[in-house]
Amino acid sequence: xNRITNLxxxxxxxxxxxxxxxxxxxxxxxxxxxxxxxxxxxGSMKPDVLKEHIRKCKAATDKPFGVxxxxxxxxxxxMFGMMIDEGVNIIFTxxxxxxxFTSFLKSHGVKxxxxxxxxxxxxxxxxAGVDAIVAEGFEAGGHNGREETTTMVLVPMIREQVxxxxxxxxGIGSGRGMLAAMALGADGVQIGSRFxxxxxxxxxxxxxxxxxxxxxxxxxxxxxxxxxxxxxKNKFYxxxxxxxxxxxxxxxxxxxxxxxRSKLGMFDGDLDEGELEIGQIAGLFKExxxxxxxxxxxxxxxxxxxxxxxxxxF
Amino acid sequence: xNRITNLxxxxxxxxxxxxxxxxxxxxxxxxxxxxxxxxxxxGSMKPDVLKEHIRKCKAATDKPFGVxxxxxxxxxxxMFGMMIDEGVNIIFTxxxxxxxFTSFLKSHGVKxxxxxxxxxxxxxxxxAGVDAIVAEGFEAGGHNGREETTTMVLVPMIREQVxxxxxxxxGIGSGRGMLAAMALGADGVQIGSRFxxxxxxxxxxxxxxxxxxxxxxxxxxxxxxxxxxxxxKNKFYxxxxxxxxxxxxxxxxxxxxxxxRSKLGMFDGDLDEGELEIGQIAGLFKExxxxxxxxxxxxxxxxxxxxxxxxxxF
Numbered sequence: 001x002n003r004i005t006n007l008x009x010x011x012x013x014x015x016x017x018x019x020x021x022x023x024x025x026x027x028x029x030x031x032x033x034x035x036x037x038x039x040x041x042x043g044s045m046k047p048d049v050l051k052e053h054i055r056k057c058k059a060a061t062d063k064p065f066g067v068x069x070x071x072x073x074x075x076x077x078x079m080f081g082m083m084i085d086e087g088v089n090i091i092f093t094x095x096x097x098x099x100x101f102t103s104f105l106k107s108h109g110v111k112x113x114x115x116x117x118x119x120x121x122x123x124x125x126x127x128a129g130v131d132a133i134v135a136e137g138f139e140a141g142g143h144n145g146r147e148e149t150t151t152m153v154l155v156p157m158i159r160e161q162v163x164x165x166x167x168x169x170x171g172i173g174s175g176r177g178m179l180a181a182m183a184l185g186a187d188g189v190q191i192g193s194r195f196x197x198x199x200x201x202x203x204x205x206x207x208x209x210x211x212x213x214x215x216x217x218x219x220x221x222x223x224x225x226x227x228x229x230x231x232x233k234n235k236f237y238x239x240x241x242x243x244x245x246x247x248x249x250x251x252x253x254x255x256x257x258x259x260x261r262s263k264l265g266m267f268d269g270d271l272d273e274g275e276l277e278i279g280q281i282a283g284l285f286k287e288x289x290x291x292x293x294x295x296x297x298x299x300x301x302x303x304x305x306x307x308x309x310x311x312x313x314f
Numbered sequence: 315x316n317r318i319t320n321l322x323x324x325x326x327x328x329x330x331x332x333x334x335x336x337x338x339x340x341x342x343x344x345x346x347x348x349x350x351x352x353x354x355x356x357g358s359m360k361p362d363v364l365k366e367h368i369r370k371c372k373a374a375t376d377k378p379f380g381v382x383x384x385x386x387x388x389x390x391x392x393m394f395g396m397m398i399d400e401g402v403n404i405i406f407t408x409x410x411x412x413x414x415f416t417s418f419l420k421s422h423g424v425k426x427x428x429x430x431x432x433x434x435x436x437x438x439x440x441x442a443g444v445d446a447i448v449a450e451g452f453e454a455g456g457h458n459g460r461e462e463t464t465t466m467v468l469v470p471m472i473r474e475q476v477x478x479x480x481x482x483x484x485g486i487g488s489g490r491g492m493l494a495a496m497a498l499g500a501d502g503v504q505i506g507s508r509f510x511x512x513x514x515x516x517x518x519x520x521x522x523x524x525x526x527x528x529x530x531x532x533x534x535x536x537x538x539x540x541x542x543x544x545x546x547k548n549k550f551y552x553x554x555x556x557x558x559x560x561x562x563x564x565x566x567x568x569x570x571x572x573x574x575r576s577k578l579g580m581f582d583g584d585l586d587e588g589e590l591e592i593g594q595i596a597g598l599f600k601e602x603x604x605x606x607x608x609x610x611x612x613x614x615x616x617x618x619x620x621x622x623x624x625x626x627x628f
Contacts, residue, residue, distance in 0.1 A: 002626065012628055119530050138452065139464040147531030150453040150464040152485035152494065153594040157530050160598070171466035180466065180494035183623055216433050216471050217461030247561020280467040284474070299628070309497055310624045312316065314326055314613075 003165040004188035007111060007132060008064050008090060011035035012299060013188025014178065015134075015167060018068020018092060019142065020044035020277070021266035022196040022203045025053040029060035030200040030291035035299075039092055043070040044263065047079050054086045064090060066111075071096025072143070072227070077104065084108045095143055095227075098128040106131075113167070115190075117145025122158045133162060134190050137170030141193050141279035144221055144228045152184065159185035173281035175301025179309070191298075193279040199290045204269030207276060208288050216283045225250045226257070232276035236261065317479040318502035321425060321446060322378050322404060325349035326613060327502025328492065329448075329481060332382020332406060333456065334358035334591070335580035336510040336517045339367040343374035344514040344605035349613075353406055357384040358577065361393055368400045378404060380425075385410025386457070386541070391418065398422045409457055409541075412442040420445075427481070429504075431459025436472045447476060448504050451484030455507050455593035458535055458542045466498065473499035487595035489615025493623070505612075507593040513604045518583030521590060522602050530597045537571070539564045546590035550575065 004013035016023065016031040018041035028038030040057060042050045050067070057065050067088050069080075072095035080101060083091065091105055094115035102112045106129060114125045115134040125133050135158045137151030138144060149157070151170040159166055168181035169190035178189045196203055197211040214232060222231045222240050225248075231237050243256060257275075265274015289297075318327035330337065330345040332355035342352030354371060356364045364381070371379050381402050383394075386409035394415060397405065405419055408429035419426045420443060428439045429448040439447050449472045451465030452458060463471070465484040473480055482495035483504035492503045510517055511525040528546060536545045536554050539562075545551050557570060571589075579588015603611075 001628070005628065137464065137466070139467050148534065149530045149594055149597075150451065150466065150485055152451070152465045152491065153453050153597070154530065156488060156490055157598055171464055174470060176470055176498050177466065179497040179623070182626065183494040183497050183619055184490050185619075216463045216468065220462065245561065247559065280463055283463075283467070284471055305497055305499075306623060306626070309493070309620060312496065312620070314315070314319065 017192030066090030206269030331506030380404030
């Protein structure tokens with residue numbers, strides 16, 4: 001039992017990151033059923049689709065689950081109102097200002113967690129009155145902070161200045177990673193990439209298979225002149241890089257990016273032309289596994305590594 | 315006792331990174347006297363200067379110490395021959411091919427450690443027959459890998475494929491960081507930035523004072539079209555960024571860089587025009603401290619955090 005398991009009434013302080021095109025009701029409910037906290041990733045969903053996922057998730061688990069809302073895509077009171085009406089009482093917001101919706105959500109009994117990539121944003125979260133913070137490092141997949149601060153550095157820096165329950169994210173995909181995050185002062189972890197490569201992930205099989213093939217150095221933070229996003233280095237990535245090397249500005253990059261690139265890559269399985277968002281840690285994955293196995297492997301490795309660490313003495 | 319303390323005959327598996335303009339005999343001997351392994355950073359030294367530092371270091375400590383040799387700057391047999399003649403029996407090489415000097419050095423009884431930033435390089439080290447590997451992540455100061463893999467990700471990836479004693483570096487500046495690195499599977503840590511901001515560091519006072527002022531986001535990996543280097547964002551950094559944003563190629567960047575920028579910044583104390591190389595973790599430092607205090611603080615925090623971690627159970 002710790003501050004994170006108490007806050008969400010879950011068995012393990014292990015949250016599944018809400019990811020576009022990967023984390024629908026099937027993934028979220030499987031993680032919650034395995035003792036973690038599953039999050040529906042609403043970033044890729046229209047309101048009606050999200051409502052359906054919420055209802056299916058409720059039917060598939062009697063454990064707590066939540067919804068991740070990137071304020072970049074959504075963030076209107078109507079959508080939050082629908083979630084509240086549907087009984088969602090845990091919401092993770094990201095990619096935006098935590099002050100905007102926190103008090104509204106909290107007044108409706110929702111537990112609010114906000115994702116940050118800097119100490120400054122963490123301090124804003126505290127002011128906004130969130131219940132917990134996710135500190136997400138540079139190695140994380142998908143949209144990312146401009147400061148490029150890694151998990152190893154960000155977690156102790158935020159821990160030192162903010163007293164709220166702290167969830168580490170970015171670069172964590174194993175029990176050893178979870179243990180390291182907690183050694184740094186985190187109360188729990190958010191794991192994304194590892195769950196993208198599960199049976200229950202709604203990503204396209206091509207994308208899942210790619211995740212278990214890549215090695216270290218195969219992802220890179222791209223599109224920094226728009227909004228930084230960590231992508232697998234595929235044809236689209238190299239097209240972006242070529243333009244950037246020539247000094248292309250935001251407008252030209254937006255034209256190349258166009259619309260629907262992440263759906264094309266992650267949901268439709270076009271590995272050349274799509275945006276393939278994933279974290280660096282995917283280089284460690286060897287197989288697509290069911291969620292229950294992923295969670296039990298992580299907890300087993302965590303406990304084993306903890307015992308080994310306890311023996312070190314000097 | 316573990317594989318790293320045994321290899322070097324030291325008390326703590328804590329190595330002080332060899333840094334240009336910071337780590338002369340005074341810093342290296344102080345770290346060795348405090349129970350870690352001090353390294354003279356030869357990258358900024360001419361052979362005669364290095365010889366003097368080796369002799370002074372021997373006079374200042376009867377504990378083991380070593381020399382860091384960036385193969386980028388040095389790397390001729392004559393210089394290695396001088397070190398061997400002076401009785402140096404621990405050499406850390408970096409920024410180059412480990413196959414080049416390892417067997418020569420080992421045939422003269424030198425323990426050889428090579429610094430890598432990728433799994434591929436780690437495997438090459440194993441082939442070359444080094445005694446241990448330093449796995450250095452993206453968050454580290456100074457010259458850096460092109461893969462941008464962070465410590466949190468790089469350490470478990472190398473641990474999985476290479477059996478050699480493994481030293482984690484990058485983003486480590488406290489006992490919690492050391493504990494996290496060992497949770498990830500490292501046998502020890504190499505700490506640079508924290509020792510740059512000590513009384514015994516040979517860096518200019520202006521630079522040391524800057525290190526205890528900066529926050530998260532105040533360093534950035536720069537000059538990627540030449541050789542990536544992590545710098546504090548000062549006037550020189552922004553001049554580089556402006557050129558890069560306009561699509562400048564290597565030649566133009568080399569002209570701006572010129573010669574002697576790191577000496578100008580770190581040794582002469584010009585905070586505007588100099589290159590200020592430091593790791594992200596410097597954002598955590600609040601004061602310039604003597605080496606003995608830094609080492610004892612790290613070990614104390616390590617042991618305390620280890621006890622806290624041992625209590626977590628689920």
